[in-house]
Amino acid sequence: MDIRSLGRTLLESEKIYRRQVERAWSSMLDTGEVADGRVRDVIRQSWMRCLHHGVAPVAGRPPLVGNGARLETLRQANEELLLASQNTWQLLADVLADTNSVMIVSDPQGAILDICGTPKLIEKAERSCIKTGHDWSELGAGTNAVGTAIALKRPAEVHSVEHFCAIAQLWSCSAAPIRDMLDGDLLGVIDVTTVAETFNSQSLALVVTAANQIEQTMQSRELGRCVQLLHWYHGSANRWSREALILLDRKGRVVTANDHARVLFENSGAAHALERGRVLLPAGARFSPESCARHMPPQVRLIAVEAYGQQPGWEGGLLIVEPVRRISVGTFERQRPQLREATLETRAPFGEIVGANPQIVELKNRALRMARASAPVLILGETGCGKELFARAIHQASAVRDGPFVAVNCGTLTRELAASELFGYEPGAFTGASAKGRAGKFEEAHGGTLFLDEIGELPLDIQVGLLRVLQDNVVVRLGSNRERQIKVRIIAATNRPLEDDVRASRFRNDLYYRLKVLALKLPPLRERLGDLEALIAGFLGELEAAYGLGARGVDPTLLERLRAYAWPGNVRELRATIESMYVLSDGEVLGIADLPEGFAAPASGPALPEPKPLAPQPAADATLSGLEREAIVAALAAHGGNLSKAARRLGISRSTLYRRLKHYALDRA
Structure with a gap:
């Protein structure tokens, strides 16, 4: 048989098949069933899926799933796919023009993200809803190359009347899925579509080649990002050398983990979770402390997260984790030695701060970000809620962690003592001064961190000196005019409402605003x-x-x-x-x-009887006032006028002591 005869035979065969498909489609409209043997098996199965999902074959039109801002969001979410496909489009532009075809790129769900081709053909395609933002999955548009390739997870081609919906039967199309070469995840679909009369039998091979090229382009870029991510990780890991670390890429997959993390997960029965490429943070989840904490195994507690790149386009991140500490209920069960050892080894700057409460996890993450800066930090919170613990953690995670951490309780410093303690003094600066002089706390903390606890108790005149240190990084000892250059990170803490103190002129507003550049408010225990x-x-x-x-x-x-x-x-x-x-x-x-004696009874306990009102007793009241006055005088005398020590002896705060002194018109001397 010569070539011309073979061509006529093939053409006649196509016409026969087309008539069979047309009859099968009409029969399907009448009976709601798909007859065997009349259409290709892949098409028959697709039609059956469309019938099952209730797709309308005559009136059905691909729905619009994104336009305007929604479409832009879809395109941004698939930016890498679109960039890689643009390179392919530039290479195929001449081929597409010669074959009167358009190239279509969809996301993994079948939403069209981009169409490339001649303007005239694109305009014609749009009349059939082949345009950006429309859903060409099988559920949205019936049998078509894009949707069927997604459903089958392999290349597909659909010719003319093989399309389930009448609106698409003017076209013939070939499509191939684009996959992540690391984990096989579907990234999108590339499709070549042309009018049915000019279909090119090489289109399927063309889209398969194009899909491979896009996959390789995306993999090359992904490997480049991975190299940068690993470089960043090794720099960050030096700051967290004693902790359990897990590095995730931008898709939430495990890139690597250190030995501490592997021991921890192995002892927790979750070693498989750290396998290379394993998804630890599902697609769509934000790289935030709350989200990451929700996806940890039950035996693992998140300490902090450190993101690489900015939301929403972050390129990966570091999870810092530790074992969940549990107490036994009823009888004590010892932890396995390996787990206990891992706990000790993974103690970290923020590992000392216990808490899986989302608020605490977020605070630790914020504190970690603060640690990277050199600006002052102001920690607010009630007494006993862990302000110094956070201060030490910030120091340990900062660039000055190898320097000293010097803590000063400003509430214990008298006005006379505060200046010499903080700024130091020269020999003979005042009566009783050391003959050698002495460096102050600022100089002691040079190259490290100075933690000023109870900053609200600092006398106003000392606040002026502190402000100068913050602004100029110099300190002048008492009895000297020489400025000494220092480099100190300041972390201050208070349980007082400093804003109220500023309004009442008890605290300098310029110092307050200088200190609160980075503020951290800790919750009381009753809220966690x-x-x-x-x-x-x-x-x-x-x-x-x-x-x-x-x-x-x-x-x-x-x-x-x-x-x-x-x-x-x-x-x-x-x-x-x-x-x-x-x-x-x-x-x-x-x-x-x-429980210790005096521990408060629960709120549900029996109510105490109401006390009977007592008649006024002026003499007794006068006696009590006299006793209080004498106690204050005795405490001041015993401590040489030191208000802080006298207040501690009396069991009251310094501010209360100030008020009682004023009430009784007493002088501290």
Whole structure:
């Protein structure tokens, strides 16, 4: 048979097949069923799927799933795919023009992201809803090359009347899926579409080649990003050398993990979660502390996250994790030695701060970001909620972690003592001064961090000196005119409402605004009672190591009692309570009977009888006032006029002592 005869035979065969498909399609409209043997099997199965999903073959039109801002969001989410496909379009532009075809790129769900080709053909295609923002999945547009390639996860071609919906039967199309070469995930689909009369039999081979080229382009860019990500990771890992670290790429997949993390996950029965390429953070999840914490295995607790790149286009990130600390209920169960060892090894700047509460996780993450800067940090929170712990963690995670961490309680400094303590003094600067002089706390902290606790108690004149240090990085000792250059990171903390103090002129507003460049407000324990069990577990572990009195469990009724308490002294009070119980208890399980004397009764306890009103007793009142006055005078005398020490002896705050001095018209001397 000569070539011309073969061509006529093939052409006649195509006409016969087309008539069979037309009859099968008409029969499907009448009966709602697809007859066997009349159409290609791949088309028959696709038609059956479309019938099952209720796609309308005559009136059906691909729905618009994105236009305007929504379409722009879709395109941004698939930016890498579009960039890679543009290179392919430039290479195929002449071929597409010669074959009167358009190239279509869709996302993994079948939404058209881009169409390339001659303007005249694109305009014609748009009349059939072949345009950006329209859904060409099988569910949206019936049988077509894009949707069927997605459904089958392999290349597909659909000719003319093989299309399920009448609106698409003017066209013939070939499509191939584009996959991530690392994990095989579907990234999108590339399609070549032409009018049915000018279909080119080489179109399927063309789109398969184009898909491979796009995959290789995207893989090359992904490998480049991975190299940059690993370079960043090795720099970050030096700051977290004792912690369990997991590096994720921009798709939430595991790139690598250090030995601490592998030991931790192995001991937690989740070693498989750290396999290379394993998705730890699902697609669409934000790289945030709350999101990452939700996707950790139950035995693993997130300490902090460090993102590489900016949301929403972050390129990856670092997870810093540790084991969940648990206490036993009823009887104590020892942790396995390997897990205990991993706990000690993975203690980190923020590992000392216990808490899976989303607010605490976010605070640790914010503090980590603050640690990278050199600006002052102001930590706000009630007494005992962990301000110094956060300050030390920020120091340990900062660039000056190898320098000293010097802590000063400003509430213990008198006006006379504050200047010499903070700024230092020269020999003979004042009566009683050391003959050698002395460096102040600022100089001691040079190259490191100075933590100023209870900053609100600092006298106003000393606040002026502190402001100068912050602005000029110089300190002048008492009795000297020489400026000494220093480099100190300042972290301040207070439990006072500094804004109120500023309004009342008790605190300088210029210093306040200079300090609050980076502010961190810590929640009281009563707002994070979900962390109570983990805190108790940590305290019991520390106490066992410190006292060597053996392990202790916790009775469930005691846990409920502790949760019902308001904890005015916050974490510090909780630790003191647990320490008292641990030391004084004889049993292996701590119970309500072990609570310290005077521990507050639960709110649901029986109400005390109302006291009967007493008649006024002026003499007794006068006597009490006299006793209070005498006690204040005695305390001041015993401590040489030091208000802070006198207040501690009296069991009141310094501000209360000031008010009582004014009330009784007393002088501190």
